[in-house]
Amino acid sequence: MKRGVIFLSIVGILVLAAFAFAIGEFPRSETLYVNGLQWGPPTNWNPLAGNPSWPISAGSGRELIYETQFMYNMINGKLEPLIGEKYQWVDNLTLVVNLRKGVHWQDGEPLTSEDVVYTLELGKKYSTGWSNLWLYMKDVFTVGKYEYVVKLKPENPNRLVVTDMLVNVYVLPKHIWEKIEKDNNYDIKKIREFVNKNPIGSGPYKLYSYSPEKIALVRYDDYWGKSVFGKLPVPKYIVHPIFKSNDDGNLAFEKGNIDMSQQFVPQIWKMWEKGLPIATWYDHPPYYVPAMIPSLWFNLHKHPLDIPQVRKAIAYSINYAKIAQLAMTKYSPTAKSSLILPFGGEKKYFNEEAVKEYGWEYNPKKAEELLKSIGAKKGRDGIYVLKDGTRLGPFKVECPYGWTDWMVSLQIVAQSAKKIGIDIQTYYPDTPVWANDRMTGNFDMIMDTPAPNALPSQPWSRFYAAMYSKDVPPIGQLAFRNWGRYKNARADEIMEKIPTVTDENTLKSLYTELDKIYMRDVPIIGLEYRPALFYEYNTTHWTNFPNEKNPYAPPQICTDGAGIRALYEIKPKK
Amino acid sequence: MKKLVAEVENLKAYYKVKGRILKAVDGVSLGLRDGEVLGIAGESGCGKSTLAMSLSGLFLPPLKYYGGKIKLKDIEISKMDRKLLRKNVLGKKISFIPQSAMNALNPTLKIRNFVIDVLKEHEPELSEEEIIDRVEERFDSLSLSKRVINSYPFELSGGMKQRVITVISTLMNPEILLADEPTSALDVSSQHQIIKLIKTLLERRIVKSVVFITHELPLLRHIADRIAIMYAGQIVERGTTSQIIFSPLHPYTKMLMSSIITPEKGMKGKELPVVSGSPPNLYEIVAGCRFAERCPYVTEECKINEIKFHKIGDREVRCLHPLTERNGINAAK
Amino acid sequence: MELLRSLIKSRKFLIGTSIFLALLLTSLIFPLVNSSDPLEMVGLLYEPPSAEHVLGTDNFGRDVLIEFIYGMKTSIFVGLVAGLIATLIGTTIGVIAGYVGRLTDNILNSTTNLFLVIPSFVILILLSSSLKSRSLLFLAIIIGITSWPWTARAVRAQTSSLRTREHINMAKLNGMNNFEIMLSEILPYVSSYIFMAFVLQVASGILSEAGLSMLGLGPSDVVSLGTMLSWALLYEAVRTGAWWAFFPPTIGISLITFSLLYMNTGMDEIFNPRLRGE
């Protein structure tokens, strides 16, 4: 009897405790749910580790915990002040940056130019994501508490890459990281293993909790920006659930459990046609703002793909409109034959006439004419054979399994090519295999995006990733760009020149010349235009998200770059 | 003449498989007297095992009862409720020794537990100790080792298993023991032991009468008092042991007697036919004598009507042209 | 001949075989009648069934019905080849282990058990991820070489029960060598079991292909029922309610497997009369 009473009371206490635990960890009206920015479980928040988790991960939560000096606005290509107040190239080799006064870290310490210089120098000391800066930077030093100067190397003065640094390198607190360095004996291997569970940044949010299923941030109410912007971000919590498949994430978004999503949702307009309170930046095709060019790369050292006419024939055979419609479900305008985007910040360099004169478009007839012009004949199986007896195929075209829009794009490439008489077969290995094939040049054709970022240095970065030949080892060894091993002295020369030029007219003519070389040699074929980040929102719980008609912030998912301004303006529904 | 302990009249037991009927026992009549061993012989597939099963009154599907009577003294068991039959008759009044001792015992059950299960079924008031006492006593008296009781079946040799089964079957002193080829899978010395055991059981009146079924007609010489020869679901000849063995009337009996019999060990259910030719298809029985196909003395007359029993002296035979008793030459010629 | 007659009499065998043959023949004859390329992209993403596309279109805008029929052919092909390989390896190992006995048996049987215990599907996933060429034949071979242990086990059991039979002893006395004995005295006696095991292996081969393909490890450039499922899952057919993308392959795989299992049950009842319940 007695035992029974004890047992019952234990059960009772447990039940009560259980309820106490479960009630409202994240009140819905104070929590913004986002997804599509982190796929695996979180591992660390260490910017030196190489693969930090959201929001430290590259290009998806740049101003939340740690901040960059300026905020990039992908719509107009401008750099907006944050920690940095202004920057100026005083001459071709000297950059002067002024920081805002009164910025402080989340532990109360002031943020000064010491911190910025220290951070940049970490990249010199260790292999980090921003170590490449030191290929172009000679020196960096402070001038007082709120100013610092970057000196470029006269032999390699790349202003574009150094400018990128202002919007994509997190500023780290010197007083904390010095200690971490010391604790780990200045051994980068050990420093990388540092998980940084409690990152101290300068931003408006702190890491609240994490598990393999989600990452939660909580607002830091003493944020320095409160006085500057006059208010704090509205959501008290930002939670990023980690879904294991697109399905789960998209369903949660559809149901309103996710407020802002960066996932690829095929045919998203069907959601609002169903009456759901869902929207994207544009309410019409292409729905998102295009920023990158996923492309088809050729192995330029494999016969017969080393023949430009063969590559160009393939370029003519591809039905770009179909890719935009079917693979991208209308999220892409039909791709043009240029490495310069005809939109946004780089539109000014796009040369319509040059593209018309030297470029290609979907035209199967022209493709076959081109093949015939180099003496190719159709074999009995319907596939062309070159004069030297080389059959055009079977070529393997490769992209990672699970990258759904790419998989469809390549299916269309294969089917299009088959129709004009080139045998292309799709191959979808796992991501590491694809990544490795790409780097070692172990492919016929492979799909990849050159320089997949929205950065101030575009479209230079794109050309550089696709065509710059210096430091690129031959096929078989690991390369880290220019997968096809393209080589052209004049192109290299132009690419070296562009980052040092300030005159817009010169720049335009240089880009046009570069683009003409690209169209002549066809080292890669742009297949579609893709947004840097998908941005779709559900107004069930939060409203006043920015969009084309209310463009108070760019579509940078409310948490990244200049897009973070949205966090101050969205409103809870009740 | 001793009194009858059991009587079978025109028993019909057929197999019904997928709508077709196999007439395995097709009108058999028999009488079993107190204290005697009745031998039933025939080649495989003649229905003798089915007859043995049917005599127990338990028709296990797909075997079905189609007519006739089985009378045990005054009880008519052929139409008895199966539950009552199993409770009151089987094991107690009629008991059975199955053909292959090899698989007749549950491999995962000790002899001891099986015996308890069997006896409890019939005498629920007995305690386990009493049962074991009684069984041990019985084993002792039949000079079988008591240790066996605590064994699993697979720990016993084939001959031993068969003897154990014989003892178990007779634990409740049944009036009739149906022995279905109890020796067919055994070597010669084990065969002798079993036959000796059955004789002992009879002498001590533990069982009153035995029906001994075998395909080896000569074997019956040492044990049976009377013999019935079975062919194609019917008894074709009946008589005393010496009559059947030494002066068969039916040509089939003669053939059974004269053929060399080589039972193959371990090939149950696949014994070679002991006589040339094969028995008729029991699904579609032809008119006339069922042996006609194989009979060396067949005449047109044989194939017309069903052959009835003919009395020749005190003997009965289903044959239009029985052999003479003296030299086996067809009497009609 | 008599075996065949008794097989035909088994309703289960008959039903199973007719379903299987019907599916197989459809998949073989259809391409002769209709020359459409199953890879042709005739529509847009997940168009619902219409008069033009009876089963709608899939994520690539392809006609699901045509894909389904070609997919069935692929799946059956993989199943047959994998089944054949598994049966060959399994029979060889089973017969040798069962007949030779002793140490050979010990070694072979231990190997067999090893492969039975380790989840073979995991090995299958690892092996097929390591394939550079995702061709149909390779896939079938890999499935075959990971699924033989079941056959080996069954054949070994049958063979060792035969080992002490009279006719084998007689063959030995007549100077036949082990190889000849295995070939002429054992194989014929276990052939019915081998065939039954083969049927089961075909079924399991089809399932393995479907499982692998569903994880994205299937053949490239060929439609199989498994790849159809994989695409449906990858392209969110379940969430978007495009049932026509995943229902046909599901039914297809299940029907083929069911027909083979039913066939097998029918045969089992004939070869093991006790199961007939008579």
Added chain:
Amino acid sequence: MSPYFKYILGKLKWYVLIFFAALFLNFFLPRLIPGNPISALVAQMAGGGASSDVLNKLYNSYIHEFGLDHPWYVQFIDYVVKVFHGDLGTSFSLYPTKVNTILAQALPWTIALQVPSILLGWILGNILGALAAYKKGKFDGTLFPITLFVSSIPYFCFAIILLYLFGVILNILPIGGGYSMALTPTFSIVFLTDALKHYLLPFLSLLLVIIGGQAIGMREMSIYELNTDYVRYAKLLGVSDKKIIRYVFKNAMLPQITGLSISLGTMVGGALITEIVFSYPGIGTWLFNAIRQQDYPLIQGGTLVITISVLLANFLIDIVYGIVDPRIRASQLEE
């Protein structure tokens, strides 16, 4: 030494052997996959425009950190030594998370999903099979083809159909994951009911297919046993049906126990796919992601944990089997 102990010892020897073979396979199979895990890792962290030199350095430092620059036998010995110290290494793709940590998080989900579904499926399947064999006739005639068809549906197809039916059409159950994103795993009613909701579909899809497969096996075994001589003999001795069914059930169960131990590997394999389809946070999902990422330590750890669990389960079954089936002990005596 008692024969039973000898039997167990004999089995144990054999399991240790398999364990080592598995250890070996676990190490080598992942390394057969072409390409290498580091290029993906480096590619992932390198924004566009980074120079070859920097990335090259990064690449080499990772190769060194992960010990991939050592010859394979050194790596293998290192791995084995670590395994015996209970250390499964550090994940590549989730660097610097320990494999132990990841698996410890995943294992409870897998066990909670698989153990009950396999056991319950086995028990229910056996009862159903025995019932079908015993009742025969229409019960069996309709039940058998249905069961066979259900067991012909692959685990994952079944999972997809259940997902569509309950998750999308009826919209009453979640379509994936282990629990709702708004919750944190705690011991609370809200959490438990939520987890249960997520549990239902994967559990059901496993359960039904396992029931089907087991019922078919049991039906066959029971029919076989029902037609054995000992059943006939017991009947002829007047033993009641109740007792006979007990004999039959027990004897038919015995091969089913070995059957369970043998098909455990297959079942676990099937359950892994189910986890993947339902994005269930168990070992299967992790293992699959690890394979996709060529995360050697995580693949090795995952397959090792699965192999060990299957081996352990088999060993347990062997012990039980030795107790229930006297023939096993006897056969051990003969040797």
